[in-house]
Amino acid sequence: MKVLNLYYSLSGNTKKVAERISSTVEELGHEVNTVKITVNTDASDVDLLDYDFVFNGSGVYQWLPGEPMMDLFDELRERYNEIGDIKPGSPKRKGKMAVVYCTYGGVHTGKHEATPAVKYMEQMYDHLGFYILDEWYIIGEYPNSYETASTEGRLGDIRGKPGEKDLKEIEEKTKGLFSQFKN
Numbered sequence: 001m002k003v004l005n006l007y008y009s010l011s012g013n014t015k016k017v018a019e020r021i022s023s024t025v026e027e028l029g030h031e032v033n034t035v036k037i038t039v040n041t042d043a044s045d046v047d048l049l050d051y052d053f054v055f056n057g058s059g060v061y062q063w064l065p066g067e068p069m070m071d072l073f074d075e076l077r078e079r080y081n082e083i084g085d086i087k088p089g090s091p092k093r094k095g096k097m098a099v100v101y102c103t104y105g106g107v108h109t110g111k112h113e114a115t116p117a118v119k120y121m122e123q124m125y126d127h128l129g130f131y132i133l134d135e136w137y138i139i140g141e142y143p144n145s146y147e148t149a150s151t152e153g154r155l156g157d158i159r160g161k162p163g164e165k166d167l168k169e170i171e172e173k174t175k176g177l178f179s180q181f182k183n
C-alpha cells in the first residue's frame with residue numbers, strides 16, 4: 001500500500017506525531033512518503049490521488065491549520081477542480097483512505113478551537129472521494145513564549161505534550177487502523 005504522511009509543524013509537536021506515524025507504518029511493512037510542508041512547498045510536487053492512504057496533520061493556529069497547509073490546499077483544490085477530479089456529489093473512490101490529525105493547545109475553549117482546523121483539512125479528502133477513517137486530536141504544548149497558555153488554559157497543565165505516552169497511543173492507533181489490511 002502506498003502511504004503519504006503530509007504535515008505542517010511550526011514548533012515541532014506535529015512533527016513528533018508525524019514521525020511516529022511514519023515509523024509505525026514502515027514497521028508494518030508499507031512504503032510511506034513523509035512530506036513536511038513549508039512555505040516553499042510546490043503544489044505541483046504533491047498529488048494526493050497517487051496514494052492509497054493519506055495521513056494529513058497540522059498544528060492549530062487561530063483555529064485553523066498552518067497557512068502553508070492552507071495555501072497548498074488552495075492550489076490543490078483549484079487543480080483538482082480544473083482537471084475534474086473533484087466531481088459533483090464527490091463519489092467515493094474505492095481503496096482511498098485518509099486520517100486527518102492535529103496537535104492543539106486549546107487554551108481558551110479546548111478541543112472546540114481545534115475542530116475547525118481538522119474539518120478544514122478533511123474537506124479536501126471528502127471532496128476527492130476518500131473514505132475518512134478517523135480524526136485525531138492530540139494535545140500539544142504551546143511554545144515557551146506563550147507563558148501561561150500551557151498551564152492555565154481549558155486543558156490544564158499540558159507542558160511536555162505530546163509526550164511518549166501520547167506518541168505510544170498514536171502508534172497503537174496506527175497499528176489498529178492497518179490491522180484491517182492484514183490477509
Ligand SMILES: Cc1cc2nc3c(=O)[nH]c(=O)nc-3n(C[C@H](O)[C@H](O)[C@H](O)COP(=O)(O)O)c2cc1C
Nearest residue numbers: 009010011012013014059060062063103105106140
Ligand atoms: C500562534 C499560535 C496560535 C495558536 N492557536 C491555537 C488555536 O487557535 N487553537 C488551539 O487549540 N491551539 C492553538 N495553538 C497551540 C498549537 O496548536 C499547539 O501548540 C500545536 O501543538 C502546535 O503544533 P506544532 O508544534 O506542530 O506547530 C496556537 C499556537 C500558536 C503558537
